[in-house]
Amino acid sequence: MDEAFWGARAASIDALERELARLRRAAVAHARERGQALARASVLNLVVYAEREIHARRAARAVADLALRHPSRAIIVLGDRRRDGVLASLQLHCHVPRSDGAQPVLYEQILARVRGDFDERVASVVIPLLVPDLPVFLWWTGTPPSDGRHVDDLVTLADRLIVDSADFARADLTLPEVARLARFRVGITDLNWARLTDWRELIAQFFDVPAWRPFLNGITGIRAGFAVDMDGRDIHPSQALLLLGWLASRLAWRPVERLAPSEAGGVLFKMARSDDAAVMVRLRPRFERGLDAGDVSGVRIQAALGGESAEFVIKRAPDQRHATATAIVGGTVRAERVVPLPALGIRELLGEELTIAGNDHVYEAALATLMALA
């Protein structure tokens, strides 16, 4: 069953490389018969670390879907703490050309299932498999442990670390841990941050309007809602926290205090603007049908300037594929527009993150501000 999903099994790393070379050649020969040229077009190494088979498989499918956009060598490390020894199996995929004229691309996927006490040996499996010259992205599924030799070793190899704070059991504790991994000079990316890209754009666009721009310095309150499931047990505020971290870091707000948790798992912060005026922030969980737990469902920015008040509101439509952005100045709706705001899947988010090879300074600043809040 393993081999059906993960591909042929190889006895050693050398054997695995030989098998890959053989498969590559077979794919090239096959393509030539059909009059096509097949490029071994790798643009990155993607190391996926998973401790659960289901995460590994989900990651494998996402990467396979991305092969045309980000042809890569994917090395999926599946840590299984039960038994000793290393088994590697491999799978080589060749995308069939589609009618839109896309070229067939080769990409390579390796599964390294490491068993037993693997912390100190896992890097020795990954290093020889990396394609030289290409950047290394490390996608850590689940919650990265706060320490562990395998974390240090793998992060050291990577140019960029991808996590998804939506998966973190306790984002308020884990996000600062993630921020500390920057000591390995690795660029850090959070898929949850990528989910906020559209929100950040919409918020920023309010203040591109010359008449409303001054309100940016007069913000008095932020309210953001994030989705929880119906019984409200699992609270995942990390996306909302990142949004707050972003606003605060961009506008140079200082944390003042974290007020007692508000109703039903919400959080209440008091912050100070650069002119020392207070900004009250409330992040509250809401049940929203069709949204994943933790997804931001709406943002309301309140501002006052020279006796005039304003509210800038973005709210997801009930269909969960659109949002309404409304600007209310002096009690009057001055602008309202509906924009598409699809919920992005792992594949789209990952695809976007893989285009960035350097550090995401804006994210790092948002994270740093959050750490100060915690």
Add this chain to the structure above:
Amino acid sequence: MIFGASGDLTARKLVPALYNLALQHLLPASFAVIGSARRAVTEDAFRTELHDAVAEFSRTRPINEEVWATFARSIHYVPTPDDSGFDELSRVLARIDGEIGANGNRLFYLATPPAAYEPIIRAIGAHDLRGATGWSRVVVEKPYGHDLESAMHLTSVIQEVFREDEVFRIDHYLGKETVQNILVLRFANSIFEPIWTRQYVDHVQITAAESIGIEERAGYYDSAGAMRDIVQNHLLQLLALVAMEPPSAFDDRSVRDEKVKVLRALRRIAPEEVGELTVRGQYGPGFIGGERVVGYGQETGVAPSSPTETYVALKCFIDNWRWEGTPFYIRTGKRLPKRSTEIAIRFRLAPHRIFTREASEGVDANELVLRIQPDEGISLTFGAKVPVQGLRIRSVNMDFGYGESFMVDAPDSYETLILDALRGDATLFTRRDEVEQQWAFVDPILAGWHAGRQELATYAAGTWGPEPAETLLARDGRTWRRP
């Protein structure tokens, strides 16, 4: 005529190479292999051993029994436990020569441990093993001496029997396709040579990494070390090929003249400079491919306190017009994370940066990498725009792989080199003056180490070498590549 016919090299490399040449009908129509060693063994037993070796080690498998059957008939064995054996050998050579009509053309291959070179050469002379007619050549394996003096002595012994143009000092790296391709890339193309200079090249890195330890070679390796085993011959040859001036013709004399010129221009590292320009290391315990491996001192046949280096990194300069001031960093080691030999030409950054820091964060200097093993090929990295709105630049890789492009397995280097020796083409063999220049470069470094001017640093097996090697480049604001 192979001396050392019961050894590992004969079984793993020489006879499989000859057999593969036979498969490709590259051998002469009439041909004989005469093996010799001290051991007494019947010709049939010898052939059976070689059959099994070819079945195991040939790059083409399974063995083609029909081809083997006729090929095996041309294999003979003469034991030479003492001097009288050479008389017998002389008679057998003369007899076979008459049978196959070889006109006395003979290629002697010294596949023995180096201590036997001298007595065998003298025996070849004393027993008139050279044919009365035709040509005679001798192929000498590495190590060719253990320092300049012993290399010169060996040459003088050989020259009692063979002229220099009859001596083929083999460096199997030179038989590799990609190594020959260095010359083709540089001198059959017009776009590379103009930028192959100090004006455009920031530095060059040459890496020969092995993931294996010392295997069964403790006896030899512990007395040689990485410097003599790899740097003195293979790495300096690669350096010469990368750095040499264009030869006027692709023949043995022109190519080797240019290589010697570069080796002569290679700035000597004096014993008192080894602390600054060299790194020597030895592997400790660690992990290779997920498996736990022992440190060098715990290997069978090695003393725990052995001072032998298994890792060498050097910073070299070539004092000539083309390369003045351009560092050549070379390194080799055992128990590194993967097996990889490559040459990387790192070009200078674009002189003026017009893109924003954010846009160009993923950009690096251009790099041309010649991969020699495994996975032979050439790749070039350059910055490209990422297809998104706005401008993001990222280094991408243009990759040429031999295997996928030509769909053939490259011939083994021994096939290439044995064939060249049979044809009398010495282009890919090392000439006397090259070997001497190589030792002249290595000797003072070894002397500096011997005098304790550079500590032996340890590195964990499965890492890319000891800390001082990183420092060697970090001091210049550079880092080693990840091969």
